[in-house]
Amino acid sequence: MDVHLKNITMSFQSAGSNVIAVNNFSATIKSGEMVSLLGPSGCGKSTTLMMLAGLYRPTEGQIFFGDTDVTKVDAEKRGIGMVFQNYALYPHMSVYKNIMFPLKMMKVKKPEANKKVEEVARLVQIEHLLDRKPAQLSGGQQQRVAIARALVKEPKLLLLDEPLSNLDARLRLETREEIRRIQLKVGITAVFVTHDQEEAMSISDRIILMKDGLLQQVSPPQEMYRRPVNVFAAEFIGNPPINMLDNLPDYGGKLVGIRAEHFHVSDAGMFQGEVTHMETIGRDTLIRVTGANGVSVRTFADAETRVRLGDAVHLSVKPENIHVFDKTSGERVGEGA
């Protein structure tokens, strides 16, 4: 089922002032794909998800599930599954009853419901926890229960609001792979909200990037990385953050973005300076090179070049890896020459 958002605007009236959380937002989520809604905190991701769920009614615009206009359909009737940041499990019910709850609301017959609960419990690997109460589970286990509850009624759309942010780093990595595995296995259309670019890059088929309620870029992860459409997209995606340089000789009046891994230490190059900082993390050595005018850039040093702190180096970069942006609008204007 394709999902279309058409010119969605959502404004909140709070303390007399009008907050526009989502501003004239349009996007399409294709059937069976996993799309990330990515952006900094407060940019309107959760609000967008709530509107998809039917928990908020957009101030303006329309939402379509397939060909059906669901803008005015209540959450109860949209037939979606949702996973919340704090899991929102019913504390007084056992894991089994939690997962059963949506089926009970749909008045599914008991034997069939039991079968479905057991199936989905097997899918998310919590068969052994069915008798426990949520409080007796670890964060990761609660997360799985929440996913099971969202999936048990076989919804056409799965919404996940920062589902990993309450987990510790290692578990986050595992659970993220797990969520992707389940999504692919079930073949469900899914929207995954996150503020973590790495999470979005790794899990999704496409990323929808937002800022201040406005859509910035929609593209597959690698393309967003290779061809950011504006300064914001360039700076938000990638770690370490992209080097943004102003007033380079050949690029007057433009901003130039170059990712750390695209610089190479060499005999001659567009950037020269002194190595002022080095740190080795695992197999990578990250260095900071500071030019004569005080401008500094980050890059990686190859193992064989053997640069040391204080060395004077040149950095070269391939033209296609230079992103050029207009200084006032921030829009991409092309690549390096």
Place this chain on the structure above:
Amino acid sequence: MKTINWKDVIKKAVIYLIVGSGALLMIVPFLWMLSSSLQTSHQVNLRPPVWFPNPPQWGNYQRILHYAPYFPRYFLNNIIVASVGTILELSTSILAAFAFSRLKFWGRDVVFYILLATMMIPAEIMLIPNFLTIVRLGWLDTYQALIIPWSASILSIFLLRQFFLGIPDSLSHAAKVDGCRNFRFLWAVMVPLARPALVTIALLSIISSWNAFLWPLIVTNSHNMRTLPLGLALFRGEAGTFFELLMAASVVVVLPMVILFVIMQKHIVASVSRSGLKG
């Protein structure tokens, strides 16, 4: 070698002394009541008091019926009024607290604060207006008169509203997504979660209705409608008070509450510490 930490011992001793004397202070009147209920009419008036009547006058309990033949009826009335009243109060509290915490409507908070303000009006001031209302409704000497005026309590609504406000929004969102509308959510999720608060409310309601004296006194006049606390007054006649019978009857009145407390003890502790009566 094991040394005795005298500071700890003294601290413990002082604590036990204070708590113990508090407990004693609470229990002595009960013991006195129990003891008096088993004495002869001569013994109850002796100074210093007799603590262990020998032989105990169990017959006093039978004589209650002799002096107050309607006593069983009063007992029944008390049970009816307390249980129906409590069920009604729980229902109104749940519904009102739900409205004041979850539903969005114009003027919600203003209405709530006005209701809250009425808690500052002393009950005595409400006595006559309430009485007149009952008279106009033609409800004098009926169960309605005993029950309806007490079937909603601002304090209970307030307690429960605070509890409901503490239940995160995401839970109601999850329920909605799961296909559960407002009222279903209230019964399936909010009410079970609020059990500690509901136990507190039920107990407060049962106790106040069980012990009510003034209101039943003015709205009832037939034996069929009177309640236990009024029944106790029958033992104080113009010719004097039958203390041993009054005490025996009091034991009968108090006993159900004591049993209730023993049964609910765990819940009461849990509810006070969890709901924290945080309002």
